[in-house]
Amino acid sequence: MQGLRSLDPGLDDGQGLTLALPSTVDPPGGAARAVRPGRRLDSWLYRHPWVRLTGLLSAPLFWLVVAYLGALFVLLVSAFWTVNTFTGELVRQPTLDNFRTILSEDVYRTVALRSVAVAAAVTAIDALIALPMAFFMAKVAAPRWRHWLVVAILTPLWASYLVKGYAWRVILANGGVADWATGGHSPGYGVSATVLVLAYLWLPYMILPIYAGLDRLPDSLLEASADLGARAGRTFRSIVLPIVIPAVIAGSIFTFSLSLGDYITVQIVGGKSQLIGNLVYANIGAANNLPFAAALATIPVLIMVIYLVAVRRSGALEEL
Amino acid sequence: MRSVRIGTAIAAAGLLALAGCGGGNGGTKSPGGGLKPPPVAKLASLGPGEGQVNIVAWAGYVENGSNDPKVDWVTGFEKQTGCKVNVKVAGTSDEMVTLMKTGEYDTVSASGDASLRLIYGGDVAPVNTDLVANYKDVFDGLKNKPWNSVDGVAYGIPHGRGANLLMYRTDVVNPAPTSWGVVFDPASPYRGKVTAYDSPIYIADAALYLMKHQPDLGIKNPYALDDKQFNAAIDLLKKQNQVIGEYWSDYTKEIQAFKSGDSVLGTTWQVITNLAQADKAPVQAILPDEGATGWSDTWMVSAKAKHPNCAYLWMNHIISPEANAAVAEWFGEAPSNRLACVKTADKNHCATFHAEDEAYFDKVWYWTTPVEQCLDGRTDVKCKDYAAWTQAWTTVKG
Numbered sequence: 001m002q003g004l005r006s007l008d009p010g011l012d013d014g015q016g017l018t019l020a021l022p023s024t025v026d027p028p029g030g031a032a033r034a035v036r037p038g039r040r041l042d043s044w045l046y047r048h049p050w051v052r053l054t055g056l057l058s059a060p061l062f063w064l065v066v067a068y069l070g071a072l073f074v075l076l077v078s079a080f081w082t083v084n085t086f087t088g089e090l091v092r093q094p095t096l097d098n099f100r101t102i103l104s105e106d107v108y109r110t111v112a113l114r115s116v117a118v119a120a121a122v123t124a125i126d127a128l129i130a131l132p133m134a135f136f137m138a139k140v141a142a143p144r145w146r147h148w149l150v151v152a153i154l155t156p157l158w159a160s161y162l163v164k165g166y167a168w169r170v171i172l173a174n175g176g177v178a179d180w181a182t183g184g185h186s187p188g189y190g191v192s193a194t195v196l197v198l199a200y201l202w203l204p205y206m207i208l209p210i211y212a213g214l215d216r217l218p219d220s221l222l223e224a225s226a227d228l229g230a231r232a233g234r235t236f237r238s239i240v241l242p243i244v245i246p247a248v249i250a251g252s253i254f255t256f257s258l259s260l261g262d263y264i265t266v267q268i269v270g271g272k273s274q275l276i277g278n279l280v281y282a283n284i285g286a287a288n289n290l291p292f293a294a295a296l297a298t299i300p301v302l303i304m305v306i307y308l309v310a311v312r313r314s315g316a317l318e319e320l
Numbered sequence: 321m322r323s324v325r326i327g328t329a330i331a332a333a334g335l336l337a338l339a340g341c342g343g344g345n346g347g348t349k350s351p352g353g354g355l356k357p358p359p360v361a362k363l364a365s366l367g368p369g370e371g372q373v374n375i376v377a378w379a380g381y382v383e384n385g386s387n388d389p390k391v392d393w394v395t396g397f398e399k400q401t402g403c404k405v406n407v408k409v410a411g412t413s414d415e416m417v418t419l420m421k422t423g424e425y426d427t428v429s430a431s432g433d434a435s436l437r438l439i440y441g442g443d444v445a446p447v448n449t450d451l452v453a454n455y456k457d458v459f460d461g462l463k464n465k466p467w468n469s470v471d472g473v474a475y476g477i478p479h480g481r482g483a484n485l486l487m488y489r490t491d492v493v494n495p496a497p498t499s500w501g502v503v504f505d506p507a508s509p510y511r512g513k514v515t516a517y518d519s520p521i522y523i524a525d526a527a528l529y530l531m532k533h534q535p536d537l538g539i540k541n542p543y544a545l546d547d548k549q550f551n552a553a554i555d556l557l558k559k560q561n562q563v564i565g566e567y568w569s570d571y572t573k574e575i576q577a578f579k580s581g582d583s584v585l586g587t588t589w590q591v592i593t594n595l596a597q598a599d600k601a602p603v604q605a606i607l608p609d610e611g612a613t614g615w616s617d618t619w620m621v622s623a624k625a626k627h628p629n630c631a632y633l634w635m636n637h638i639i640s641p642e643a644n645a646a647v648a649e650w651f652g653e654a655p656s657n658r659l660a661c662v663k664t665a666d667k668n669h670c671a672t673f674h675a676e677d678e679a680y681f682d683k684v685w686y687w688t689t690p691v692e693q694c695l696d697g698r699t700d701v702k703c704k705d706y707a708a709w710t711q712a713w714t715t716v717k718g
Contacts, residue, residue, distance in 0.1 A: 083707075089441060107715040173580040188512075189566055189582065268573075271566045274717050282714065288418045289710070 072301075079294035090290070098295035108279070112299050115275040118195055119259035123252045125199040126206040130251065131244070134207050138214035139222075150211070153204050161201065165268040168197045172269055189271035197269050198259050205254035213247025214240070246318070249311045256307060260300045276300055357470055358442035360623045366451045366632055372404040373630035376419045376428040378617070379571045380591035380651040381479075381638075382407040388598070391650050393643040401637075403630035411569035412519040413687065414710075420444070423624035426631040429479055431615040432467035433521050433687035433706075439475050444620040446473050452636045454644075457657045461678050467688065468618040476618030477635045480644070482653030482673060483614035483684045484517070484525070485605040487588035487596075489578065500529045500608045503586060506559045515577065515586030516560065518567035520706065520713040521687055524613050525587065526553040526560070528685060532610040541696040542613065543688045550704045550712070557716040567717065571595075578603050590652020614684035615653075648673070654681075 045052050080094040102108045137149045156164070171177045172193050178186035187193050217240065225235040263277025274282075276299055283293035311317070375382055382405060385392030394405050408425065410416045413434035420428050420443045430438055438444045449455045455477060462468075462478035469475055488497055493510065503514050504526065516522055527542035530552055539549050565583055568574040571592050577583035579601040593605040619635045621628060637643055639656055645663035648655035654675035655661065661670035674680035688695060694703040704712075 101711070105711070105715065107718060110718060169576070170580075173576075174582045175580060267570075272561065272564045272717060274714075279714060283710075284418070288414060288421065289707070 075294045075297060078291050079298055081291040083289045083291055098292050101292070102295055102299070108296070108299075111274060111279055112276055112303075114191070114273070115260055115277075115300070116303060118191065118198065118275060119256045121195045122198045122202060122259040123206075123255045125195070126203050126255045127248050127252065129199075129203060130206040130210050131248070134210035134214055135240075137207075137211050138217075139219070150208075153207050153211075157204055161264065164201060165197065165265055168193070168200070169268050189269050191270065191273050193269040193271070194266045194273065194275075197265050198262060199255075201265065202255040202258050205258065206248075206251035209251040209254075210244060210247045213244050213250075217243050246314055249314050250317070253308070253311065257300075257304055260303060357439045360442060360445040362446040362448045363451060363621070363628050363632060364448070367629045369401050369403045369630045369633055370627040371402060371630070372406060373427065373627045373634050374425045375405060375407045375634065376410055376416050376425045377407055378429055378431075378651070379409050379411075380589075381429050381617075381647060382409075383647070383650060387595070391646070393638075393646045397634065397637045397643075401630065401633045403627070403633055405634070411571065413521065414519065415569075417441075417443075420622060423622065426622055426625040426627045427634060428620050428622070429617050430476065430620050431617050431687045433689045435467050435476060435618050435620065436689055438620060439470055443623055444475055445623045445625070446475055447477060447621060447635075448632075449474050449477070451632050452477055452639070454636050454639045454641075454657060457641070457659050458639060459656060459658055459676065461676075461681075462616065462656050465616070467616060467686065476620040477639055478656040479617040479619055479638065480648050480651070480653040480656050481614065481616040481681065481684070481686070482590065482651070483607055483612040485588050485590060485593070485612065486608050487578065487586060487593050487603050487605040489581065489584040490602045490604050492581065492584040496604070497585070497606065498609055500525070500610050500612075501533075503563075504529055504556055504560050506562055508563045508585075510585050511563045512565045513582065513584040514560070514563045514565060515574065515583040516564055516567055517587045518569040520709040521613075522587070523550075523553050523557065523709055523713065523716075524685065524687070526556045528613060529610055530556060540698075541694075542685050543690045544695040544698070544703050545690070546694070546698075546701040546703055550708070554712050554716060558718075561716060561718060575599060575601070591650060594650070594652065611683035611685070614681075614686055616686045645669075648675075 045055075078090075079098055080096070082091045082093070082095060082097060083089070084091055133153075137146055137153075141149055169189075172186055172189060173179075174188075176186065187196065221239050222235060225239050230238065261277055263275060263281050266273060266275050266278060276296060280293045280296050283289045283296060308317075382394060383391045384394035384405070398404055408419060410419060413431050416428055416430055416434045417437050419425060420430075420438055421441070428434075428438070428444070430444075435444075458478050462481070464472060464474060465478075468478060486497060486500065486503070490496070492513075493502075502508060502510070503516065508514060517525075523545075524542040527539055527545055527549065530537055530549070531539040531542060534552065537549050537552055539545065545553060566573075566577065568577070568583075568586075571589070574583065574586075574588065574592055575596045578596050579599055588605055590605060593603055596603045619638060621631045621635070625631050638647065641657055641659035641663045644655045644657040645660040645665075648660060649664050649666065649669055652673070654670065654673040655664075658676070661675060664670065666672070670676065690704060690706050690709055692702050692705045693699075694701065
């Protein structure tokens, strides 16, 4: 994540030019002839910085505005439509019915609260596990081992999500490994199993930002603190914590939002429980009620916006 | 050069957006009185196959030997017709309707709770039965029924029919159940190990149970429920939720759960029992005393089929005596072709599954889409439609 920042191209130093025009690379063989028009274009663009900037930004801006924000906009608009329940055709007449149903039926509040609780629990568990691990990686382990530890943290991300999910289904099954290891007290399928598996799945996303945050903490600060007579606890509170808190919050943005939107894990190990994602999925896949699904999907969007606004002040967004 | 390419991209995206806005006409009136399906032409004559066919089907309907080398009625079809079969297995009727709406698929094995929605949604075309040579051998009791035709126009080829069964672990469930009561008992000794089908249509199973055990509710048809009857069914399901371990719609998940013992009792299809038994799970399936919900399936052709000829060839193949017998035995249902009965490996198959026994199938309530106009003929009350069923199902799961 730090690496990304060093790639920041700096539009004013002329490097953007070469990035924006990969197609002006000379064809092999005809090099001598092709140089002159390329040069001319170069100098023309040099004299017109505005064209340069447009050429560089129009593709990503197109993606951001049309594909990304456009999709969100369509989602919001369709939340006000309804569906003919018999034929499944969209009825494009704006109405608040979907939101009225969501607010008046208890079940949607229950499921939304359950989803937030699951996401919060996953985040808390991940933070508790990630903090000592990241500290060990950044400060205790020998420098030549650090890269290998990062590799070890990242390796599980290469395995398919579904494979890991179904592996946990087998582990948690009746008479499975979890039963054997706990003497028959496996959590079984349910909300606690969902929290457990999600915490496992998203752990790397918590470790990496904390590791990056701690990596930036100079050892000399820790030594200075010790020289001035602070014990481990005081050093942790006054030196490490202020640096690591924004990193934890940065990691929590990943774990919280990923958990909030998840619907597959809970289908595999969640027993009979359901989260917001399942309701959205059921309304698209089973009920073919896209507008109602869109209305439901605004709940996690709203929760995440509130969360991001709340953490913005902590400086966590600079840690990403 | 760059900007030209971007300009092209913007233009292309604009065209796509326009094309996206163009769809969605036809059939938007409410169901019932005087509604006509959108006009869709049927295939006039059969041409050569297009080389492939995309099928949406129930698990076990399109087997190419990958589940069991002996169970294969696809490879021969592919060799014979040159139509490569691509199958998408759907877990619920709702999923089938959604998949067919994409227009990516040529044919579907639709149950009664999907077929009418597909017809009135304009997603399927009428079927030219003259082009399906084996249609003449289909039981007359299955032809031109309310779930596969409208005003005498056939919209599909009958595939077969059967009942949703009650499966249990023989080593755990004792005594062996004879009634659906065991899955609806809030004080069940199998608490946390009961499973149920994860679809709004499962509400009909509760209604069927109430129909037999609470006659004062006056339920005549489990798919025609007025407010009071509907609420009684939902209450029963909410009580049942306390003993449920998990709901299933993915049949592999149910097999695994019964095999490990996470589920010991619940709704199933015969094919799931077969697969679980093949996996050495000690399970048995029965048709309880109350009767059961069930299905009568129909092969339908998409209105937007890209491979209509291969779809017709497939429909003719799947109801041919050999294939129809094989699929009926594998899935555990009654075949639709009367000549299939002599082709089954178990010569009693047609008797066991009551292939010609219309009196038996009177006790099986085929999946049907609930609509506002009560299906049991009552006109003094309004019944709950499928949208209400869908939202209620969410509240049942909590």
